[in-house]
Amino acid sequence: MITYRTPTNWTWIQAKQKEIEQLTPILEHESSIDWLQQIQNNKTNCLRVSITPDGKKVVKGTLIYKQSFEEEHDVKFFHFYVTTDQWVTIDLDWDTLKHIDLQLLQSQISQTTNAVEGFMLFIAEWMNAWLVEIDRFEEDLKTLIWSIRKRNETSILELVYLRRHELLVWKSLLIPVKELKMAIEEVNLHEPCEGRIFPMTCKRIERALTLLQEYEHELDSIINLEEVISSHRGNEITKTLTVITTVFTPIMAFGALWGMNFKHMPELEWTWGYPLSIVMIVISTVLLYAYLRIKGWTGDLLKGKKRGSFFK
Template sequence: MKIRLVDSGVFTPVEDIEMTLTAPASGFYWLDADVDDLAELQPLFSLHDLAVEDCLSEEEQRPKIEIYENHYFIVVNSIRFDDEEIFLRALNVFLGRHFIITVTKQKIHELRSVKPLLWEDEVSTPDRFLYLLIDLVTDNYFSVGDRIEARIEKLEEDILMHTKKSHLSEIIGLRSEILWLKKVLGPQKEVINTLNKKDLRLIDDQLQKYFSDIYENAVKISETFETYRDLMGNLREAYQSSIANRANEIMRVFTAITTIFIPLTLITGIYGMNFDYMPELHWKYSYYVVIGIMVFAGALMFYLFRKKDWI
């Protein structure tokens, strides 16, 4: 656990946690903790049992805000996208009059990114810290959205240029991720709306108006992911259409080959190959040569069909 006194954006390390129990002459205390530190923090700051239980729970936490007597408990989800899967990491925040406690199970990028902003804005209040932190979390959804859009465009291009069976699993997987993420965005949007509209004594009235800007961004993000969901539906239709067109193309090739060999088969079927002078009939190795030719022809066709991804 790291404890800092933040005054006008300047960080001063604090060694004695007992100092954080009383308000400093200027600034506020930021306690950056993990879930194991809650056993020490709960009795010192009278953190509510239900809030601590939510932090310790192994289940995925729904974004929310809980109002308690001497502090607020806020849960928001930080997002991360590694080009294969979307990850949401819970950021638990206890907001007090002279302190803010951030509790996480994994490292969250926004907690590092907020530090230069505190210096730049000369932050001296915990509610201002909360605003900047949630603003960073929300903005990160835009950057992840841009990467998802780029992946959709790349997938669409690949499908149109060269359709593969693996594309369907990619479409289904990405669409599931988007639907899941959109489901999570609803509660998070409501948390930000509460910070914007509800009368909260631990958040300055002037600062509270700034949360409306974050709320507008949250609405835009929700609408953007709704668009992505529709795009994934269109992408699946494009995949199915491409597969159908490709099947028609394959059938066209097979039909052409069959048409070429039908007359030859008809001739050999009716007239036969019963000639008196066929040198190969009395050759010692004719049988093995014919079998070898058939095996080679079958293997060659299999290789060509696999190379063209027809089978």
Template structure:
């Protein structure tokens, strides 16, 4: 093949039936207000690119649409290119079984006589199956995280929550693109498309996906708030515990430091019962501080074994 010559195959839906053609893009002669004037532009599009044209005598959509996106790898995705007007639907780089749920032979023998717009709705609805499956997987993961938070509260759980939130954002981005594409067909072709059952099915699919994503966003936000609450409480309990132990053993530490000095003249060193008296003094002062803290209610749940059961949140 000569350099600069691009060979492409495309599916063309016109007058209720499909045809498949393989041509050099450069050999297609552009004609005004037909798909031929966009084929060269479409052939080099990748990713999510949507364009619309609404002239007085002609309405059309064309662009590139990602129909499969991995939630773990940005580069792992697949897209197709399309052109749509009232009479023609052009598809390039498509996976027929995935988009139509039947083989290429069955597609080319399809004589359903739908309009081009209705056929496009069927395709877009089928491409959302994988998005909906990803949302279902996300739902299972979120359910697992909700129960893991009760069992343990650490950086691993927080990382799982952040990862789930990122995946939800990816799902939302994908559904936003589908929603925009759906809305653009309404803008281009007007209210007449609303009479089709395929329009209604697509509308319900988009609304269901958006409802699920919004609901899961609220759950993620609530989970993060709950995680912050549990972490804050446990952190305060740890700080309080360390403070109490410091207060209880401060007298013994102080007295031990005093009698650990190496001055030559220390009268207590000659006391016959000095050792015993020092121990008793340390115990008495520590006990007095304990009684004082408990009387003030500052001991909290530190010594309450029942409040620290492993299946409790706090």
């Protein structure tokens, strides 16, 4: 366990799960004892806001700060306890926080005026690291958008829903952070904060959520486009099979007729019966196809699909 008394006279404590018993005499309020008992088995997001009998405002809970996109239970989370004078984190693994200069961040936190400012500065940098990861998601999404035009196959639809799942994971991570911001505002815990740290943190949270909402709209548009294309292609396939069946109806009819085994079939004695039957089949097939063509029922069945085109 690391206990640090900042130059601005507030306490910052970093601990591990196995060191919980050592925290009991250090924390300021009796309500912290219940919190320490609750977090021992808690592995998901939760948030509690309370005001102690002596008027101290407390925000405490658990946040997931890293989630695998492939495995549901592959998560990283930490527990926190924040008042104006104390900030406690349990099981926060700084090494897993990518895109953050840890030495610089810890130095900046130590210079903040109170524990709430220090906590919000950490959240701001955490959000900034997430925004970098969201930019990577945006690159994958843009690649997917152009892949739909160039190579629209079933595998692309799989990628569409894979990106949609990733987006849902991102939103599930960000919603508890937004709730945390609202909880701090609920009890005005940010009132002692000075300067731009709290507004900056709020803006970063809103920016990340706005980006995800816009990406969600893009994915919805992609899914709608895929549904239209799939429906059109399904109709074309059905129409193609219907036309082919109709065109070959004369062949099947004559084949069924002359495949019979009746004793009296005058056509069997005809000298020119065989070539005549072929001529009849060809003429009837051509006439039937011409009729479908004139009526416009064949559509674009004989035209090849253009490269990079959705329908043509």
